[in-house]
Amino acid sequence: MSNQQTLDRIKQDIESNDVVLFMKGTPNFPQCGFSGQVAKILGHLEVPYKGVNVLEDGEIREGVKAFSNWPTIPQLYIKGEFIGGCDIVREMFQSGELVSAFKTAGVPVKDAAQA
Template sequence: MSDAMISTAIDRIKQEVAENDVVLFMKGTPNFPQCGFSGQVAKILGFLEVPYKGVNVLEDGEIREGVKQYANWPTIPQLYIKGEFVGGCDIIREMFESGELIDQLKSAGVPVKDPRKA
C-alpha cells in the first residue's frame, strides 16, 4: 500500500476519532462482529451501554492498515475514547474487570452504565 493511501487513511481515522467520543476499529460491526476479539470488546461496550461508533476494517483495507500505524499498535480491535487510544481486546477486558474502563469513560464524560452501583 502506498504512503499516499496510508496518509489518506490516517486522515480519515483522525476524523472518525475526532467526531465520535468512542470509536472501536473492529473486524465486523457491533451487531455482527467477525472476530472473537472484536466481539469481546463490542460485548463489553454493549453491556456498559456505551454509545460508540464501530468502524469495520474488513470493508476498507486502507483503514485496516492505517489504524495500525496511527496508534502504533499492530492488532485490531482498537478502542479510542475522546480521541485517545486506549488499547486492544486484552487491555479493554482487564480494564473492564478492574472497573478502570468505567472510570475512564465517566471521567471523559461518556454515558456509561455502572454495574457496581446496581
C-alpha cells in the same frame, strides 16, 4: 487513496466520535472473537460508540495500526485517546478502570454496579 488520506479519515472518525472501536465486523455482527468481546463489553456498559469495520477497507485496517502504533485489531478510542485492544479493555473492564475512564471522559456509561 493515499496513506495520508487514510490517516486523515481515521483521525476524523476518532475526533468526531466520543468512542470509536476499530473492529473486524460490525457491533451487531462481529467477525472475530476479540472484536466481539470488546463490542459485548461496550454493549454491557451501554456505551454509545461508532464501530468501524476494518474488513471493509484494507487501507483503514492497515492505517489504524500505523496510526496507533498498535499491531492488532480491535482498537478502542475514548475521546481521541487510544485505550488498547481486547486484553487491555477486558482487564480495564474487570478492574473497574474502564467505567472510570468513560466517566472521566464524560461519556455516558451504565455503572458496573448496576449491571
